[in-house]
Amino acid sequence: ETGVTQSPTHLIKTRGQQVTLRCSSQSGHNTVSWYQQALGQGPQFIFQYYREEENGRGNFPPRFSGLQFPNYSSELNVNALELDDSALYLCASSTQWTNEQYFGPGTRLTVT
């Protein structure tokens, strides 16, 4: 059984740029959720994808967008990066039958 993987591990971007983060879900999982974890905080829900459609969204602006592909992998895109976007971005996969989510190692994004 393959766990959740994320790429890249680390990323440094400049304010105003755009970034794409990637996630491969755990084998057998068809739902992907993205979370932002700022320093000293718990993860905060960004959005969830199921069957290639956004299935729910947290309190994040539209410049945070995503995709899910037929193989259930997913991308998180952030446009017009701001300094406050610096955080650890976590991807979690699950099935539609359970609230139990399995997390990837995260991508550390630094915006300068």
Add this chain to the structure above:
Amino acid sequence: AQRVTQPEKLLSVFKGAPVELKCNYSYSGSPELFWYVQYSRQRLQLLLRHISRESIKGFTADLNKGETSFHLKKPFAQEEDSAMYYCALSVNSGYSTLTFGKGTMLLVSP
């Protein structure tokens, strides 16, 4: 909106001492509660969930709906329990998501 509160940023105990990590939540319905743990340099992983009523690595947690609490307990702490612990809540509203507390760092000294 739902909220999870973990009042302690840091809990420091000696090996063999009892441990209680506090978690309180606010939600008017019937949520599902979880404890996640993150060991040093490892990913966030599920420790236990209230509906399973299991004991994992000696930890237990009981959902108290009257006090809206889900405290994590272990009678005898081990050094390998040192980690960051997050309490999380899930509600079914067309989709499932987790609302996390800010976490408590548990340090177990020899």
